[in-house]
Amino acid sequence: MANLDELTSWDADWSGLRVVVTGLGLSGFSAADTLIELGARVVVVDGNDSEENRQRADTLRIVGAADVLLGAGNQDVLPLIDGGAPELVVSSPGWSPRQPLIAAAEEAAIPVWGDVELAWRVRERAGRPTAEWLVLTGTNGKTTTVSMAESMLQAAGLRALAVGNVGTPILDAIRDPQGFDVLVVELSSFQLHYTHTMSPQASVVLNIAEDHVDWHGSFDEYRAAKAKIYERTRVAAVFNVEDPVTMRMVENADVVEGCRAIGFTTGVPARSMVGIAEGLLIDRAYLEDRANSAIELAAVNDVGEVPARHNVANALAAAALVRAHGVPAEAVRDGLLAYQPGDHRIQAVARRGDILWINDSKATNPHAAAASLGSFRSVVWIAGGLSKGVDYHRIVADNAERLRAVVLIGVDTTGLREALREHAPDVPVLATSVGDTGGAGPAGSHSVSGTAVMAQAVDLAAEAAQPGDTVLMAPAAASMDQFTSYAQRGNAFMEAVRELMERPES
Template identity: 60%
Template sequence: MNTNLDNLTTWDADWSHLSVVVTGLGVTGFSVADTLAELGADVLVVDGKDTQANRQAADTLKIVGVKEVQLGAHAVQGLPDAHLIGDKIDLVITSPGWRPDNPVLIAAQAAGIPIWGDVEFAWRVRQREGRRTAQWVVLTGTNGKTTVATMAQSMARAQGLDAVAVGNVGRPILDAIRYPDGFDLLIVELSSFQLHWLHHVEPEASVVLNLAEDHLDWHGGFDNYAAAKAKIYENTRIAAIYNDDEPMTIRMVEDADVLEGCRAIGITTDTPQRSMLGVVDDLLVDRAYLANRATQALELAQFADIGNPAPKHMVFNALAAAALVRAVGVEPAAVQAGLRSYEPEPHRIQAVAHFHDVLWVNDSKGTNPHATDAALATYDPIIWIAGGLSKGASYEHLVQTHKSHLKAVILIGSDQQPIIEALQRHAPEVPIHADYLKHTTVDFADGAAVMHHVVRLAHQLAEPHDTVLLSPAAASMDQFENYNVRGEKFTEAIAQLLADLNYPGH
């Protein structure tokens, strides 16, 4: 077994002696295997799904030099036979979604084989002779990560930096590492899954945006989930950024082993204290990244630069993005310019239709109660479309907080009981619609067909000035491929409804 992984810290190191098992053949696993093959390592990929798409990906990887790809349930029952990669396994690099209790990973741990994630690997190959080495700023949180990452990208680009948001945002980090011209700045969005397998990076700035129950089944409880999130602060160079409204993030910064000279920087949607970014009237201001912060603040932007109106959660997101990029020298004018040119991501509190004085909002990215909290706080009254895979989350606080906004609830998904119980306990007067497929032949698993009926039911229930809000507070995989598809099927069903109504313009 190789014992010199500590020496593999640049692209130009000798990776050719390494024998690596890569778990997963999705976007991340493919990028890992492809990169390892380019570096000359012996690579064997395993994935439990023997699909046409995976077979095509396997064929491509073999063309570029991957030794073997094994697909199907048998391939993930334990460590593969290493005879095809030098009769040894030096390292396992796992895809983010693979649970720690997967038999392959358990076997690797039992055998004393190191396990990395793709981010650990990317950090080790980030330096390459003849190319720029990008600075990293990193962020995580239960909700808002992608919005903050893409806002920060917009601000950095307004400064003139070659910047790109990578990681959990959708673009594999290794694709950016391998980009021929390199980048000035990588804005790295990290999920709790990725952080679980992370051992050592040294970002310029780091932030945990917020923390709520999510992925508890994967991590085996909230404490483990929080511990994974807290790892993001380790070895931060310049700014360890916390949410002043969430004491747990403050404690994470206090407990982190950061590099000498790193400062704690706070974010608040209230008036900021020294070394914080916050709000004064309708302005976003900075009392952290200036020498005379004891007595002065820099104006960064106005609420109108974010939107009209500017929801509180978006103000917070803008402040978090600004805190990250200000750490690497982005000027206030670029912060404002980046916000003005920023285009919000789809499926996150996205108004998709307005007819008969009813607003239809797609918040399919609301995959947990904490995310849906922001959406329910934004509108009133609401016909709420909710449900899916709850991932062990509780809906008690969510329903209790927003019950006065709820006019009716339409349930989708397989795991409806936790929401039903919360509604019955805290909002018994709110009608619950869960049996709308009773007299149809629609298969519950056919998400597109289900959404067709949901939208028509919502149209029947809605009155002028209502908002129909798809914010499921749950994952989507029981009825849809992912939350993007769920949101797309919602908007497609609305478009079909408008066509059937012969509504002008449709």
């Protein structure tokens, strides 16, 4: 068995290491390609024998010593490599610890890494700069925050890139010939489960809500995976003052001596925090006289066209990360001004008759939708979809007073209706009447019913809305009952609103 403890740089001796890579998606392909380049002997397994996977398999076979096993059953058996047991498994994030192949590796005491663990170990390479890592996780807001941090770092003149769960595989960035000054790494709980030695410059957990319990086995296991991000942090372990569980994670973490706990809050910050005062984002953490002074970072209105509270919190978390790297205050502001938010994330679509229309189709669970609802005073809420058994009572109870009306989409609205009846009995509930036979199917199978249901939802919302209201499409549910994705749902909403805006006002 190879001594994996010695494999801590690109230039270590990886040659001949017998590695099984599970999954041939973006991260699995990137891991296999990297290991082949390092000289390892690689076998890739994936139960999906698709045309796309066959093409990726052909590419791997061309570039080096790799076998690829596709099709049903291959994902359940730990294969031999050159007649011997594997010395390492590198797992894709979607593979649960209870999946038979992973369980067999654990039973045989074969280490299981993720692509992030592999990336951490090969990040140092002779002749190239070694990037610092700023890492973050959370139930919601991850992609927005890493993108904001990337923009701030670039505004400071640094070569920086957002990687990981955000889209660019981290190993692709590690292998970039020019290298980077800083990588901002978005990490899911799945990735963190398989990460063991990472020691970032700064880390943050944005928030915690119940999610992915089916993968982890329990909420406690999910929370424990998230907390791993703080382990071995060297400069700043950043927590959400308004989500106390994140502070307890920091308190319990085994960080490097000298690492500081830094809070972020949408209230007035105490010492060693970043927060808000008099319409400004301010820093009372990264300065000498933090007991008596603060540094202005930006204006709240610099956060975006719709400076919703949760987006301001994301901006503060991003600022806390990049300030740990020494980014000057003016780069925080410039980065926020340059930042372009992604579609379907609290996206302003139109305003007419003093009614604002917002697309937040990315709000696919109650925790994310609650953040959107809390950003507006009076809301016509378009909600519903594939609920996956979540509980809507808290989100309705907490936001009942701000609801002008609720427009229901989705095939099964039972849970949301029950919560509305109990906690908001006087709020009008308007239901769409098309697309009631959705259900999972091939890509594009929901296009007609999805378009029709959203057009009707927008018309119903327009009838209910009054001047000063916000029409918010934040479904608090997945989309696959009537749409192919949250993006298609958001696009259908935006198109329906545009068509509405083209009609003459009555």
